[in-house]
Amino acid sequence: MARKKKKKGGALTLILLIVPAALIVLPTTILFGIGMIPTIVAYVVDRDPDKSAPITVGGLNFCGCMPFAIDLWKHQHTIGAAAKVFADPLSWLVMYSAAAVGWGIYYGIPPMVAGLEVTRAEKRVEVLKQKKVALVQEWGPDVAGDYFDESGGMEPEAEMESA
């Protein structure tokens, strides 16, 4: 309940801060609002609490929208100019292609990382196996035995033997 309240409070603060700012720079807001639809979709679709999908897609989607936003800021910062941007298919292509690259990274990199990690782990397992074999070769099969008790001492018989 407390977390929900906090979340609600956070969203409210965001709305109170962002909405006025968005209204001030409405053409830019419209540009980014429409240009970054893939990111919004990613945010909605991603069930991961870390929200890695919107982060991955969002960064590149933002890069795709950035040239048009600069162009808007440099020439005319109007709703018309923003509409003109959307009238050009190339703009859509750039913005959404960037988002597509983001999706590509989102889907492409994790399996690669997993593959790398598995390979590394297998190498480590091999090293540990070698270590165990070396220990058995040096100390005999008893080294894998369990007559060394958890308390760190020897069992009574072994104690007697050592005495």
Next chain:
Amino acid sequence: MPSDAQTGTMGAATAAMANAEPVKLAERYEIQPGAPIPLLNAVGGNAFTAKALREKRIEPFAIICHAAVLPRIDICSTVGSLDNAAHMRLLDWGLVDWPQDRGRRFCLVFERPGGKRLMGSLTDTLDPMPEDQLTRQIVHPLVSALKELSSRGVVHGAIRPTNLFYRDLASGGLMLGDCVSTQPGYGQPVLLETIERGMANPAGRGTGTMADDLYSLGVTLLILALGRNPLAGLDDEAVLQAKMERGSYPALVQQHRLPLAINEVVRGLLVDDPKQRWTLNDLDLWVAGRRLSPKQPQISRRAARPLEFQGSEYWHCRTLARAFARHAPAAASVIESGELDKWLRRSMGDEVRAEAVSHAIQTASSGKGGSQGDRLVARVCIALDPAAPIRYRGRAMMPDGIATMLADAFMRGESPQAVAEVLANQLPMFWVNVQSDFKPEFVPLVQTFDQLRGFLDRSSHGLGVERVLYEMNPTMPCMSGLVAKQLPTTPAELLRALDWIAAGGERHKDPIDRQIAAFLGARHKRGDELLYTQLGSGVEPMRRVIAMLTILSDIQARTGVDGLTHLASWVVALLDPAFRRFHNRPQQQEVRKMADAAAHNGRLTELLKVVDDPESLRRDRLEFEAAQIAYREADAEMDKIRHTIADRNSIIETSGRQVAAIVSSLLSTVLVAGIILFFAF
């Protein structure tokens, strides 16, 4: 019962020895195995030609003791130092390598008598010796010899006509033969032994006293005076029976007429009561010409009515006790029925004896081993005839003959159980308690038996009946099957014998068995007795072999016997469990190499240091524990990794997505910066 061998028949063994090389006794004498002298054979061994390597003037001969006979090595130095022409001179003694059985034998080197044996056998006849010849040739020299022996505390135990030799052919002087090749009385016919000693087994007659020697001298004089054995037609049993029923003197002299003076000495020496028997002093006085009053033969008490037992009638306690000992089960029922008690009180009228028997019955339940019946009969026999030997399960032994009885059983490979039970059932103590005359020598005897019973009660290695054997017989060689042929009499000799065995490749057993453990326990008192308890078959092999090595190395260190390479190699072959104590394989190999090197040097102490170094073992243990921990950690880590990589999707969802986000963020940052630079300026 052994008898003096007289005729030299070359047996198969002798024929095989005909070409044998001479053997040397300590570089002083050379014995010829191929040249036996049957005429000088003794009860304890056969005679062989010998040659003195240093003193050429002496003409020696050697007696090679039989393997199953224990010579009196303890008195050899005393007998060797005798300087009396009336006793065969013992020149040297020791162990020699004997080719016949490829082992060692006790060897006794004597000065060879100039003449022959006085009598070849007790069945022989010779011209009766006149009184003056008997006095001059027998009594005079033998009294001087016995006086010297007595002054040195030695009992001869072998005075008989067949053990008298002519010193030389010219003078006709006689001398006493060997008394060291067998235990006292072992080779004596029953005829020449007192009634009590005659009742005992030859091996159980004990050392005896000078009084026993004087009795034998009396019988010897009688035989020589008569020129024959007066009881030649009787067997040992009949001889004993005659002596018991009539007394020794009447039984032996019978109707024969002896010269007056000789009759007097024979009568004095054949008195059955040792307190009444002539002493050396009496004999000395007689030699000096004093004539003593003749001793009257004492008659044992006779019952008014006989006790019927096993179809025979018994009038005397002694004969009844003898019959009881022979038929123990029947005797037990007679005793338990109260019939014996009634007979003793009413017919014999001997309350003292009856009380002694009653006490014997009461105490028979105490003791271990054997049946209740055997214990009961043995005690009752002692109570009925206190002077007689202890009789138990068909064996008869004097208390001071228990040691030799036990030794004889082991040397002949017979069971020592009956003798051990005699000790366990405290029969010697009971025997001492029923004696009418207390003797000071009983005190140490009882103490010794008490201590020995402590050994018998425990059966672990180094104790038991084997330990009793070696404690009671200080000169007993080790009777272990491993080394018996080598006859080791000291721990040092035992080590050499074991080394010799190992050189022959006989390493299929442990180098210390029950016999060797007992031998070392008795002869090597400075050793740690607790080590022997670790030699049992139930003990872990590693502990057993380390205990063996510790014992052997301690003996080597104390005796200084060097170069035991074969024994050390034998021990190394058994040390595998000890090597395996080292967990570290390379260390194990290293220890094996070092052990082999120590074995090659023949130093057991070094070998022990290598395999039982506490510091190395401690270090090895600590490192092994660390290795175990490392192994377990590696195991745990492998499990964890395997568990992690088993769920690939999880990796994708966690680190994969994170990496994707990071890559995207970095790329975005770079691109944003580039875009700003490109488009804005």
